[in-house]
Amino acid sequence: MGKIINGKEVALKVKEDIKNFISNRKEKDLKIPKIASILVGNDGGSIYYMASQEKVAVSLGAGFLKVTLPETSKNEDVISEIHKLNEDKDVQGIILQLPLPSNFDEKKIIKEISPSKDIDCLTFESQGKLYMGEPKFLPCTPNSVVTLIKSLNVDIVGKNVVVLGRSNIVGKPVAQLLLNENATVTICHSKTKNLREVCRVADILVVAIGRPKFIDETYVNEDAIVIDVGTSSFEGKITGDVDFDKVIDKCKLLTPVPGGVGALTTTLLIKNACEALEQNEY
Amino acid sequence: MGKIINGKEVALKVKEDIKNFISNRKEKDLKIPKIASILVGNDGGSIYYMASQEKVAVSLGAGFLKVTLPETSKNEDVISEIHKLNEDKDVQGIILQLPLPSNFDEKKIIKEISPSKDIDCLTFESQGKLYMGEPKFLPCTPNSVVTLIKSLNVDIVGKNVVVLGRSNIVGKPVAQLLLNENATVTICHSKTKNLREVCRVADILVVAIGRPKFIDETYVNEDAIVIDVGTSSFEGKITGDVDFDKVIDKCKLLTPVPGGVGALTTTLLIKNACEALEQNEY
Numbered sequence: 207m208g209k210i211i212n213g214k215e216v217a218l219k220v221k222e223d224i225k226n227f228i229s230n231r232k233e234k235d236l237k238i239p240k241i242a243s244i245l246v247g248n249d250g251g252s253i254y255y256m257a258s259q260e261k262v263a264v265s266l267g268a269g270f271l272k273v274t275l276p277e278t279s280k281n282e283d284v285i286s287e288i289h290k291l292n293e294d295k296d297v298q299g300i301i302l303q304l305p306l307p308s309n310f311d312e313k314k315i316i317k318e319i320s321p322s323k324d325i326d327c328l329t330f331e332s333q334g335k336l337y338m339g340e341p342k343f344l345p346c347t348p349n350s351v352v353t354l355i356k357s358l359n360v361d362i363v364g365k366n367v368v369v370l371g372r373s374n375i376v377g378k379p380v381a382q383l384l385l386n387e388n389a390t391v392t393i394c395h396s397k398t399k400n401l402r403e404v405c406r407v408a409d410i411l412v413v414a415i416g417r418p419k420f421i422d423e424t425y426v427n428e429d430a431i432v433i434d435v436g437t438s439s440f441e442g443k444i445t446g447d448v449d450f451d452k453v454i455d456k457c458k459l460l461t462p463v464p465g466g467v468g469a470l471t472t473t474l475l476i477k478n479a480c481e482a483l484e485q486n487e488y
Numbered sequence: 489m490g491k492i493i494n495g496k497e498v499a500l501k502v503k504e505d506i507k508n509f510i511s512n513r514k515e516k517d518l519k520i521p522k523i524a525s526i527l528v529g530n531d532g533g534s535i536y537y538m539a540s541q542e543k544v545a546v547s548l549g550a551g552f553l554k555v556t557l558p559e560t561s562k563n564e565d566v567i568s569e570i571h572k573l574n575e576d577k578d579v580q581g582i583i584l585q586l587p588l589p590s591n592f593d594e595k596k597i598i599k600e601i602s603p604s605k606d607i608d609c610l611t612f613e614s615q616g617k618l619y620m621g622e623p624k625f626l627p628c629t630p631n632s633v634v635t636l637i638k639s640l641n642v643d644i645v646g647k648n649v650v651v652l653g654r655s656n657i658v659g660k661p662v663a664q665l666l667l668n669e670n671a672t673v674t675i676c677h678s679k680t681k682n683l684r685e686v687c688r689v690a691d692i693l694v695v696a697i698g699r700p701k702f703i704d705e706t707y708v709n710e711d712a713i714v715i716d717v718g719t720s721s722f723e724g725k726i727t728g729d730v731d732f733d734k735v736i737d738k739c740k741l742l743t744p745v746p747g748g749v750g751a752l753t754t755t756l757l758i759k760n761a762c763e764a765l766e767q768n769e770y
Contacts, residue, residue: 334618
């Protein structure tokens with residue numbers, strides 16, 4: 207099974223770096239990174255992610271502040287909490303758990319997050335900086351994709367990368383980050399003609415469409431590196447967009463789901479908080 | 489020469505729409521669009537563009553306010569002018585002529601432009617909205633490319649579009665806009681391997697690399713629509729990235745330089761000012 211790209215192993219290395227960064231600061235009596243996470247209402251997924259973020263943050267030595275608001279609160283209440291956290295010099299990163307309950311104006315609220323603390327890359331300003339090639343923070347899932355590819359020590363320059371999916375949170379930013387790495391990038395989607403042929407010539411294929419087991423062995427070539435960003439619930443199991451059993455025997459390297467891209471995202475969020483701390487000190 | 493895509497003709501149609509929009513408003517005693525253009529120093533190119541923008545704006549019935557500052561002024565002077573224009577209810581669009589003289593902090597100044605008046609799409613917020621698929625205004629040169637393609641009444645959906653060049657002002661936003669039109673988009677650049685082969689299978693090829701006559705007939709197929717965004721000075725003439733004489737006989741349709749993409753950009757800037765006026769009224 208040497209063909210499997212192990213997200214947990216890559217995450218362990220990043221975690222070591224973060225631990226060292228924080229413990230060095232503690233020894234020197236310097237400020238340590240602290241993340242504030244805002245949860246509005248009781249969305250099950252959001253509660254799960256928040257708990258998992260807290261667990262990773264605390265395990266690495268970072269601070270984690272939970273701010274919870276009832277579903278009955280108003281836009282202004284959430285904005286007021288964001289303003290307090292923007293001003294709080296001990297908080298480096300602000301995470302707003304999405305989606306908000308439907309009675310809230312998500313766009314209006316997101317734009318109040320200070321770009322210097324927007325470690326989840328939610329604001330238009332953060333997105334603009336990303337696409338203009340001057341990101342303050344890298345969005346975590348796209349960064350996880352690129353970090354996994356880089357961990358393989360392959361030369362990305364000039365490689366034929368095909369990104370399947372064009373969402374704002376994965377497809378488009380992944381394409382941007384791989385373009386920054388000097389890959390030739392093709393973005394495909396549901397309207398692409400000859401999708402199989404386009405995917406099959408990819409040196410690196412990134413799949414983020416949210417359709418479980420959509421990609422089988424006919425979509426890849428023998429030398430392909432395949433990164434599966436899908437996480438759908440399928441027959442009671444978290445399942446990727448790639449039909450793992452069929453593709454693993456044909457391609458060169460493949461990320462599993464779970465244990466691939468997703469194994470790295472929360473760690474990269476904490477890393478962003480460390481970078482925020484360094485950026486804001488200067 | 490039915491193979492030539494005539495930018496001036498397309499511009500004429502857009503100009504008619506703008507003229508009608510403005511004269512209808514005048515008849516009803518409603519506010520008409522007014523653009524403020526800020527020129528700092530004496531850059532020849534900037535003076536030329538400003539004069540040309542004024543000419544088009546006035547010819548269409550729009551207002552045009554020139555704000556000039558000496559090269560000896562300071563960042564704060566430019567910012568103060570921008571703040572005044574942000575507050576001025578008669579001004580719908582603000583253009584900052586770039587590049588600024590080297591003693592100015594361009595980034596610091598640009599971010600002061602109100603996103604609701606940023607008709608040239610310069611701020612990070614405008615760029616973020618563009619890439620998130622919620623643009624307030626479309627940047628003029630990329631919009632010119634898409635407007636020319638749409639004027640041909642070809643079906644863009646699922647088409648294989650190759651964008652050669654990845655600049656912030658052309659390549660990347662063009663790719664984004666054509667992705668919004670449901671094309672399959674490949675972004676190529678100087679590090680792309682087999683560039684000729686990649687370009688040759690394009691249904692639509694957009695070239696924006698600033699290398700005069702770089703693209704010859706070996707880069708295109710017989711059915712290709714070729715959009716040339718290049719404007720270099722070559723042997724004393726404004727010259728595109730496409731070797732016109734060699735490509736026109738092979739491809740299906742081609743934009744000339746001058747008279748193609750560039751013939752439309754200023755008109756689209758005025759159109760943005762009209763849209764700003766409508767957006768800000770509600």
